[in-house]
Amino acid sequence: MTIDLGNAVGLTCRECSATYDLGAAYACMECFGPLEVAYDFGTITRADIESGPSSLWRYRALLPVRPTAADEPNLAPGWTRLHKADNLAAELGMRTLWVKDDSGNPTHSFKDRVVAVAQSAARALGLTTLACASTGNLAHAVAAAAACGGQDSVVVIPHDLEAGKTITTATYGGILLAVEGNYDDVNRLCSEIIGEDFSQTWGFVNVNIRPYYAEGSKSVGYEIAEQLGWRTPAQVVAPVASGSLLTKVDKAWREMADLGLIEQSEYTVFGAQATGCSPVAQAFDAGWDVVKPVKPDTIAKSLAIGNPADGPYALDVVRRTGGSIAAVSDDDVVDGIRLLARTEGIFAETAGGVVVANLRQMIKDGALDPEAETVILNTGDGLKTLDAVMGFAKPTATIRPDVDEVRAAIS
Numbered sequence: 001m002t003i004d005l006g007n008a009v010g011l012t013c014r015e016c017s018a019t020y021d022l023g024a025a026y027a028c029m030e031c032f033g034p035l036e037v038a039y040d041f042g043t044i045t046r047a048d049i050e051s052g053p054s055s056l057w058r059y060r061a062l063l064p065v066r067p068t069a070a071d072e073p074n075l076a077p078g079w080t081r082l083h084k085a086d087n088l089a090a091e092l093g094m095r096t097l098w099v100k101d102d103s104g105n106p107t108h109s110f111k112d113r114v115v116a117v118a119q120s121a122a123r124a125l126g127l128t129t130l131a132c133a134s135t136g137n138l139a140h141a142v143a144a145a146a147a148c149g150g151q152d153s154v155v156v157i158p159h160d161l162e163a164g165k166t167i168t169t170a171t172y173g174g175i176l177l178a179v180e181g182n183y184d185d186v187n188r189l190c191s192e193i194i195g196e197d198f199s200q201t202w203g204f205v206n207v208n209i210r211p212y213y214a215e216g217s218k219s220v221g222y223e224i225a226e227q228l229g230w231r232t233p234a235q236v237v238a239p240v241a242s243g244s245l246l247t248k249v250d251k252a253w254r255e256m257a258d259l260g261l262i263e264q265s266e267y268t269v270f271g272a273q274a275t276g277c278s279p280v281a282q283a284f285d286a287g288w289d290v291v292k293p294v295k296p297d298t299i300a301k302s303l304a305i306g307n308p309a310d311g312p313y314a315l316d317v318v319r320r321t322g323g324s325i326a327a328v329s330d331d332d333v334v335d336g337i338r339l340l341a342r343t344e345g346i347f348a349e350t351a352g353g354v355v356v357a358n359l360r361q362m363i364k365d366g367a368l369d370p371e372a373e374t375v376i377l378n379t380g381d382g383l384k385t386l387d388a389v390m391g392f393a394k395p396t397a398t399i400r401p402d403v404d405e406v407r408a409a410i411s
Helices: 046-050 056-062 086-092 111-125 137-149 163-171 183-193 210-215 218-227 244-258 279-286 311-321 330-344 350-365 382-388 403-410
Strands: 008-013 035-039 082-084 097-101 129-133 152-158 175-179 202-204 235-239 268-274 325-328 374-378
Touching (some): 035 210, 046 218, 056 218, 082 218, 086 097, 086 330, 086 350, 097 218, 111 129, 111 137, 111 202, 111 210, 129 137, 163 175, 175 183, 183 202, 210 244, 218 244, 235 350, 244 311, 268 279, 268 311, 268 350, 279 311, 279 325, 311 325, 325 330, 325 350, 330 350, 330 382, 350 374, 350 382
Parallel strands (some): 097 374, 129 152, 235 268, 268 325
Antiparallel strands (some): 008 035
């Protein structure tokens, strides 16, 4: 079977550089290292990209997708706003701050991007069911994309996800399995499922077709650079769960520089975690090259991956660019959510609270330069994680329909 995924020409091991044909594979047969997509881009111009649709499909030449991906049934995510956060910048004593707000995607998180790319790859590979292991946002994205694309879906989640995420996923239809355990238990189960006879037409987006899925995160980096006028910011702060998003933003900017789409320039990458699940931050602080797994215990469930697949690569990027990876408490996360909402009118989920709280702490610690232009990533909508703020988000007062009571309440 001929597999046409545009400029993607094969898979290569990130550890030993062994090469493979395009297919539903994610681990090297030589060293068991992770596989990633290899390309032959040829010439790609700014004009080529600018003439494309207002979605991630404007970058289809840079992604492992079918040439017809934009025309096939899909949610067409991406091209979300880059919001200039002057109020938050003033609050934190920063000169220039932007929020890349991916809550504007179809299911209100950046996961729509990676699923759109995985969906196109699945079609090319002859996989008819979209599946995933998820901490919530990916569950939404897979179930919705499958519904839109006329495909079956199988979503596997930890049993204790936020109620809103579970209810929303179930509403899209498909099979939803809640596992008694944490995300790492779920992920191990899915790795076992792909070897069973009943799953041979399933594309587990973050398991057996992970190399294609992960490339979708590059579109965040592409968009930031284009929206800034074809350049990179001096600093970027990304939430860290598996670590893939952080590494792919960096990869996007390096690819764009290599292709002449932007000028080669230095930038610093920072990672943000919650202390209740901070294996990558712990490894950074300890000077380790490996990440020791932890048992997640945090309200930031979308980041609650105790054994992050791309953790070591996130460490590499942060160290190469002169950045850092830090962690903040759950109380700080809630404060971060409220601070972004109060200053910019952006209601972020807990992952966004993690980013804002870490940004504030990094400035206090002198790790991040408040004078340098900075982009922070908000990866999801606060409506997904209402539980995190329910203890604080209450009416100012409950009154009778009486003007005097209004006057008393606002005084």
